[in-house]
Amino acid sequence: MQTKEIAGKQVQVDEDGFLVNPNDWTREIAQALAAEQGIDVLTEAHWRVIEFMRADFAEKGAVPTIRRLSKVGGIETKELYELFPNGPAKKAARIAGLGKPQGCV
Amino acid sequence: MKKLLILGGGTAGTIMANKLSQHLNLDQWTITLVDSDPVHYYQPGFLFIPFGIYGRNDIVKPKRDFIPSQVELILSEIQFIEPERNRVKLANNQVLQYDELIIATGSHLAPEETEGLVGDGWNKTIFEFYTSKGACNLQKFLKHWAGGRLVLNVVEMPIKCPVAPLEFLFLADWWFTEQGIRDKVELTFVTPLPGAFTKPKASQILADFLSKKNIQLVPEFNIEKVDADKSRIVSYDGKHVDYDVLVTVPTNMGSEVIGRSGMGDELNFIPTDKHTLQSRKYENVFVIGDASDLPSSKAGSVAHFQADILTENFLRHIEGLPMVEKFDGHANCFIESGFGKGLLIDFNYDIEPLPGKFPLPGIGPFSLLQETQMNHWGKMMFRWVYWNLLLKGAALPIETQMTMAGKQR
Numbered sequence: 001m002q003t004k005e006i007a008g009k010q011v012q013v014d015e016d017g018f019l020v021n022p023n024d025w026t027r028e029i030a031q032a033l034a035a036e037q038g039i040d041v042l043t044e045a046h047w048r049v050i051e052f053m054r055a056d057f058a059e060k061g062a063v064p065t066i067r068r069l070s071k072v073g074g075i076e077t078k079e080l081y082e083l084f085p086n087g088p089a090k091k092a093a094r095i096a097g098l099g100k101p102q103g104c105v
Numbered sequence: 106m107k108k109l110l111i112l113g114g115g116t117a118g119t120i121m122a123n124k125l126s127q128h129l130n131l132d133q134w135t136i137t138l139v140d141s142d143p144v145h146y147y148q149p150g151f152l153f154i155p156f157g158i159y160g161r162n163d164i165v166k167p168k169r170d171f172i173p174s175q176v177e178l179i180l181s182e183i184q185f186i187e188p189e190r191n192r193v194k195l196a197n198n199q200v201l202q203y204d205e206l207i208i209a210t211g212s213h214l215a216p217e218e219t220e221g222l223v224g225d226g227w228n229k230t231i232f233e234f235y236t237s238k239g240a241c242n243l244q245k246f247l248k249h250w251a252g253g254r255l256v257l258n259v260v261e262m263p264i265k266c267p268v269a270p271l272e273f274l275f276l277a278d279w280w281f282t283e284q285g286i287r288d289k290v291e292l293t294f295v296t297p298l299p300g301a302f303t304k305p306k307a308s309q310i311l312a313d314f315l316s317k318k319n320i321q322l323v324p325e326f327n328i329e330k331v332d333a334d335k336s337r338i339v340s341y342d343g344k345h346v347d348y349d350v351l352v353t354v355p356t357n358m359g360s361e362v363i364g365r366s367g368m369g370d371e372l373n374f375i376p377t378d379k380h381t382l383q384s385r386k387y388e389n390v391f392v393i394g395d396a397s398d399l400p401s402s403k404a405g406s407v408a409h410f411q412a413d414i415l416t417e418n419f420l421r422h423i424e425g426l427p428m429v430e431k432f433d434g435h436a437n438c439f440i441e442s443g444f445g446k447g448l449l450i451d452f453n454y455d456i457e458p459l460p461g462k463f464p465l466p467g468i469g470p471f472s473l474l475q476e477t478q479m480n481h482w483g484k485m486m487f488r489w490v491y492w493n494l495l496l497k498g499a500a501l502p503i504e505t506q507m508t509m510a511g512k513q514r
């Protein structure tokens with residue numbers, strides 16, 4: 001664990017750069033994390049995913065899977081891949097300030 | 106009389122019926138178990154069928170043989186669970202009232218979740234080995250196959266027995282060598298995971314095995330559809346892999362009755378407390394085995410460890426005592442690696458598979474994360490252990506909670 005300044009705020013991140021505390025998250029941090037991931041502009045469509053993820057996490061205590069984003073969040077998987085290319089579940093979780101999705105065992 | 110109802114008489118339901126018929130006071134409790142299928146399948150045996158090592162007869166026995174006589178067995182499809190009203194409706198029109206409910210309805214394949222998977226190619230060039238029927242079909246096909254590109258694709262996680270796809274490929278490598286056509290067969294493992302397995306150390310070691318055996322690994326492939334005309338699988342981000350024969354591990358889902366009853370998540374798995382195994386919603390409902398949404402492996406060994414915990418907790422729960430036993434996610438899996446050898450992994454929620462000796466520290470006889478003949482014999486012996494000890498709820502010489510003794514960081 002280490003402390004890092006993102007968008008002018010001191011926050012704790014894990015070894016892969018995921019926020020340790022989801023409550024540290026702000027929309028500005030999301031912008032900065034997105035830029036780190038090669039997404040320069042967060043559009044309406046991006047925000048819809050991020051907001052669903054944060055709300056679902058708050059309710060269920062777990063980062064939603066791609067299937068959950070589609071079945072419960074109504075976000076088409078194809079679209080998700082276009083919005084967050086190369087590993088959307090992980091990328092979107094990171095930008096949403098949530099921990100790394102728990103890999104299945 | 107109080108009523109305990111157990112739904113599902115596969116691995117987990119059968120163990121619970123055996124354990125609780127021994128531990129409950131049967132002057133006060135009746136136990137009823139419902140399952141639609143009179144046949145008990147030894148599912149780990151499915152892996153060996155495509156290669157002619159086991160036939161169907163080696164892996165089936167009547168369910169009734171494993172249900173104790175004090176337990177009423179009803180053979181019927183479960184139609185609907187009404188947890189708010191403590192009752193369950195069966196397809197045979199029976200309505201069963203219960204005081205306590207244990208759900209052990211497992212998981213099953215849902216190939217129709219993937220576009221193009223179940224079409225003209227199904228059982229011709231597209232096969233699965235997670236059912237007895239599918240495994241038998243694949244055996245018939247492979248017997249006469251002259252070679253080409255065999256692609257094994259895991260559609261999505263979680264799947265039961267997450268090491269089975271790797272074992273299938275290791276055995277395929279051995280089997281095609283035996284048939285004298287290994288040089289005509291290209292083996293490829295296509296998985297949505299970032300590597301060969303979920304946990305870093307095991308993933309690395311298993312990836313080394315794949316490359317040693319000349320099996321290609323295509324990670325982070327999230328299948329969108331099968332293009333059967335072109336004989337290729339296509340991912341959501343437009344990548345594709347061509348096959349001559351596709352062996353799929355389709356989406357695994359909880360029983361449809363869970364979905365119908367509104368008790369499951371998006372895969373029909375039931376939200377369950379990961380330590381006590383109590384339903385997160387209903388106090389008198391417990392979930393064991395593949396049916397739960399626990400982040401533990403979906404495996405028979407896991408169901409066995411859970412059964413020890415659930416028995417203790419259940420007995421305390423009906424006395425009104427707090428449930429103190431905690432399931433730690435313990436899993437223990439032999440991995441068949443071909444050529445008469447195998448590996449073994451032992452892990453839990455927090456500790457990934459590590460090398461070492463098992464179950465006796467420093468002695469074994471089994472070796473963790475190392476390929477030995479002894480591990481292969483452990484895997485083959487597991488069938489005997491399953492029918493004769495595990496299903497009956499007998500104690501195995503393995504601790505319920507994982508131990509660090511004998512493991513090396």
Ligand SMILES: Cc1cc2nc3c(=O)[nH]c(=O)nc-3n(C[C@H](O)[C@H](O)[C@H](O)COP(=O)(O)OP(=O)(O)OC[C@H]3O[C@@H](n4cnc5c(N)ncnc54)[C@H](O)[C@@H]3O)c2cc1C
Pocket residue numbers: 112113114115116117118139140141142147148149150151152181182183184209210211212234235236265266269360361362393394395396403404405406407408438439
């Ligand atoms: C190919 C393969 C290899 C495997 N290898 C291993 C291994 O090496 N080691 C290991 O430990 N595990 C292995 N497993 C996993 C193991 O078999 C399962 O995890 C285990 O059987 C789960 O037990 P369960 O009781 O939860 O479900 P199951 O044993 O599947 O039982 C569920 C039961 O519920 C019944 N049911 C479901 N819905 C209804 C309904 N609506 N009405 C009536 N009845 C219903 C079904 O008929 C079934 O009998 C393997 C599995 C497969 C497929």
